Amino acid sequence: MKERANVVIIGGGVTGCGTAYNLAKRGTENVIIVEKNFLCSGATGRCGGGIRQQFTTEANIKLAMESVRLFEGLSEELDTDIEYEQGGYLIITYEEEVEQFKKNVKLQNTLGLKSRFITPEQAREIVPLLNIEPIAGATFCPTDGHANPFRVTHAYAKKAREMGVNIEKFTEVTGIETQDGQITAVKTNKGTIKTNVVVNAAGPHSRDIAAMVGVDLPLKPYRHEILVTEPIEHVLDPMIISFKTGIYFSQQKCGAIIGGIGDPEEPPSYNVEGSLKFMKRMAKTMIELVPAFGHLNVLRQWAGLYDVTPDAQPILGWTEGVDGFCQANGYSGHGFMIAPKVTELISELIVDGKTSMPIDDLNVKRFEGEIVGEAYVVG
Ligand SMILES: Cc1cc2nc3c(=O)[nH]c(=O)nc-3n(C[C@H](O)[C@H](O)[C@H](O)COP(=O)(O)OP(=O)(O)OC[C@H]3O[C@@H](n4cnc5c(N)ncnc54)[C@H](O)[C@@H]3O)c2cc1C
Numbered sequence: 001m002k003e004r005a006n007v008v009i010i011g012g013g014v015t016g017c018g019t020a021y022n023l024a025k026r027g028t029e030n031v032i033i034v035e036k037n038f039l040c041s042g043a044t045g046r047c048g049g050g051i052r053q054q055f056t057t058e059a060n061i062k063l064a065m066e067s068v069r070l071f072e073g074l075s076e077e078l079d080t081d082i083e084y085e086q087g088g089y090l091i092i093t094y095e096e097e098v099e100q101f102k103k104n105v106k107l108q109n110t111l112g113l114k115s116r117f118i119t120p121e122q123a124r125e126i127v128p129l130l131n132i133e134p135i136a137g138a139t140f141c142p143t144d145g146h147a148n149p150f151r152v153t154h155a156y157a158k159k160a161r162e163m164g165v166n167i168e169k170f171t172e173v174t175g176i177e178t179q180d181g182q183i184t185a186v187k188t189n190k191g192t193i194k195t196n197v198v199v200n201a202a203g204p205h206s207r208d209i210a211a212m213v214g215v216d217l218p219l220k221p222y223r224h225e226i227l228v229t230e231p232i233e234h235v236l237d238p239m240i241i242s243f244k245t246g247i248y249f250s251q252q253k254c255g256a257i258i259g260g261i262g263d264p265e266e267p268p269s270y271n272v273e274g275s276l277k278f279m280k281r282m283a284k285t286m287i288e289l290v291p292a293f294g295h296l297n298v299l300r301q302w303a304g305l306y307d308v309t310p311d312a313q314p315i316l317g318w319t320e321g322v323d324g325f326c327q328a329n330g331y332s333g334h335g336f337m338i339a340p341k342v343t344e345l346i347s348e349l350i351v352d353g354k355t356s357m358p359i360d361d362l363n364v365k366r367f368e369g370e371i372v373g374e375a376y377v378v379g
Contacts, residue, residue, distance in 0.1 A: 001032075001166075001168055001171070001188075001190055001191050002030070002032060002166060002193065003192070003193065004030070004193065004194045004195065005030050005032040005166075005194075005195045006028055006029060006030045006031060006196075007028060007030075007031045007199060007350060008031075008034060008193055008198050008199070009031065009032070009033045009034070009199040009201055010173050010186070010198065010199065010202045011042065011202040011205075011206075012035030012038070012040070012041070012042075012153075012169065013039075013040065013043060013044035013045075013153065013201065013335075014040075014044045014149060014153045014335065014343075015044075015201035015203070015328050015329070015331075015339055015343060016033050016035065016201040017039065017154075017157040018153075018340065018342070019346050020160040020165045020167075021078075021157075021159050021343070022344050022348075023165075023350060023351065024163035024165050025347070026347050026348070026351040026352075028347070028350070030164075031164075031165045031166070032165070032166045032168060032193060032195075033160075033165065033167045033168065034168050034186065034188055035168065035169050035170075035171065036170070036171065036172035036173070037169070037170065038170070039153060039154060039157055039167070040149065040150055040154070042202075042204070042205075042305075043204065043304045043305055043306070043307070044149050044150075044153050044335075044336060045150060045153075045304075046226065046303065047226075047304065047335075047336050048146070048258055048259065048260060049146045049147055049148055049149050049250075049258070049336065050089070050241075050334075050337060051067070051071060051146055051147060051336070052089040052141065052144040052241075052334075052337060053065050053068055053108070053113050053115070053141055053144055054089055054091060054108060054113070054115050054139060054141050054376065055374055055376050056104050056107070056374055056375040057372070059361055059362060060313060060334070060338070061107070061108055061111050062357065063338040063342060063357075064334075064337055064338055064341075065112065066340075067337060067338045067340040067341040067342075068144075068145075070340035070341060070344070071084055071340055072084070072086075074147075074155075078152075078158075078159055079155070079159075080151055080155035080158070082147045082148055082151045082152045082155060083148040083151055083252070083253050084146075085145050085146060085147070085253060086143050086144065087145055087236075087237035087238045087239070087250070088126070088140055088142040088144050088238035089141055089144035089145075089238055090123060090126060090127060090138050090140050090238040091138055091241055091243070092135050092138055092240065092242040093117075093136055093138050093139060094134070094135060094136055094242075095136040097136070097243075098117075100375075101117065104139070105117050105139055108141075114141065114143065116139065116140055116141075117137060117138075119137055120135050120136070122138075122140075123135070123137065123138040123140070126140065126237065126238060127238065127240065127290070128235075129235055129236070129291075129292050130289060130290060131289055131290065140238070144239065145239070146239060146252070152336075168190070171188045171189065172189045173209060173212075174188060175187035175212050176198060176209070176212045176325075178213055178322060181322060181323055182196060182322075182323040183195065183196055183198050183213070183322060183323065183324035183325055184196065186198060195324075196323075196324045197326065197350060198324060198325055199328055199346060199350075200325065200326065200328060200329055201328045202329065203307050203329060203331075204219070204221035204270070204305035204306070204307040205221075206219055206307060206327070206330070207219040207221075207307075210325075210327070213325060214322075215319055215322060215364075217315060217327070217329070217330070218309060218310055218364075219308065219309060219315070219330055220307075220308050221305040221306070221307060222268055222269075222305065222306045222308050223271050223272060223273075223304075224262060224303060224304060224306050224333065224378070225263075225274060225282075225301060225302070226258065226260035226301065226302060226303070227259065227260070227278075227282060227298050227300065227301040228256050228258045228298070228301075229257040229258075229293075229296040229297060229298050229299060230296065230298075231252075231254050231255030231256045232251075232255050232256075232257070232296065233255065234251065234255065235292075236250065236257070240289060242285075242289075243375070243376055245261065245285050246261050246262030246263070247259065247260075247282070247286060247289070248261075249286060259282065259286065261278065261281055261282045261285055261378075262378040263277070263278070263281070268308075270305065271303075272302075272304060272305065273303060274302060275303075278301065279301060306331075306332055307330055307332065308330075309332055311372065311373035311374060312333075312374035313330070313332070313362060313373070313374055314328070314329065314332070314335070314338070314362055315328075315330035315362065316342065316345065316346065316359045316362040316363070317349060317359050317362065317363045317364075318349070319364060320364075320365060326349065327363075328343070328346050332374070332377060333377060341357070344356075345357060345359055
């Protein structure tokens with residue numbers, strides 16, 4: 001392992017690999033990713049791959065819209081088919097949600113997003129198998145979609161390697177050294193790397209990393225469970241999602257349905273075991289919306305962690321009091337979809353000292369003031 005780096009990135013998920021790629025693309029030499037396990041072993045390799053722009057805060061909408069612009073060219077840019085498909089996101093709307101969702105669409109439209117509120121019958125035109133009886137409508141954005149998180153992350157890593165980035169797998173960060181408030185080194189179980197810049201892209205473990213230099217990140221890990229079914233013929237274009245029930249599911253290119261459901265009773269923890277409770281709730285809720293899916297066979301289920309902040313928006317940028325410590329975490333369940341823009345912004349911040357989109361409002365300092373949160377979260 002190299003003894004010195006210009007930038008050490010902690011974490012080999014989509015954030016770490018995307019940041020390394022963008023740093024190398026901007027000409028930064030001697031970048032090292034330190035990953036305690038294998039690439040995609042954290043949340044990235046457990047995620048649903050959904051990419052939506054329909055959010056309720058300006059910051060999330062803009063990050064997602066810019067990311068979609070980048071996703072559209074990513075297969076070509078990275079020379080890998082990332083299995084990107086834009087089948088839209090259909091946000092199921094129940095009676096009590098109608099007024100608020102119409103307002104949310106208005107905000108999205110003012111920012112240039114072509115989302116719209118549609119009737120139950122229009123929703124059924126998009127998804128012929130949809131049971132529209134319990135629903136009052138839906139919001140729909142045709143440019144939302146999904147991609148393969150493994151392909152995206154490995155493609156970033158491959159390109160980064162080609163440009164000289166070192167990836168140290170199975171290497172755990174055990175400490176960070178500072179002198180007079182400046183980062184000087186990263187300690188790992190395989191040796192020490194001298195550096196003045198560290199990117200904290202450790203997903204749900206970012207809080208533990210920050211604690212190494214006495215910074216208290218307001219991050220909590222929450223288990224989220226998900227499943228995949230046997231592949232079937234193509235029947236579903238958009239991702240279907242409901243914030244009332246917490247369910248989401250989409251059909252992948254291979255024909256499999258991938259989906260999960262949040263559990264409002266889930267306590268914060270690092271537990272990633274699968275449960276029967278999830279399987280029952282998932283099956284029941286999915287079948288209510290698409291009764292024909294009652295015939296599907298589940299291949300497997302698994303769980304991963306969301307890194308959740310108090311306002312469900314990411315923590316990005318430098319950390320006051322610890323020079324050279326950059327945060328890129330706190331994605332609250334939507335870090336894959338905004339990774340292309342976030343990782344570009346982090347690289348701009350490190351290389352140019354400024355970003356092409358303002359990210360000050362996403363700095364960790366914001367939690368000292370009043371918090372206005374994102375409402376479209378799978379809880
Ligand atoms: C079930 C589920 C479904 C999801 N669905 C979606 C979705 O549809 N769309 C979407 O956009 N997002 C989704 N997400 C969220 C998304 O997966 C994450 O926001 C995103 O993958 C975060 O990527 P990351 O690289 O920041 O973190 P991670 O992928 O968690 O990577 C962090 C890495 O840091 C490593 N690490 C931790 N501690 C150390 C240490 N001390 N030393 C070295 N390495 C360390 C870990 O091993 C890990 O590989 C989902 C998440 C889950 C769990």
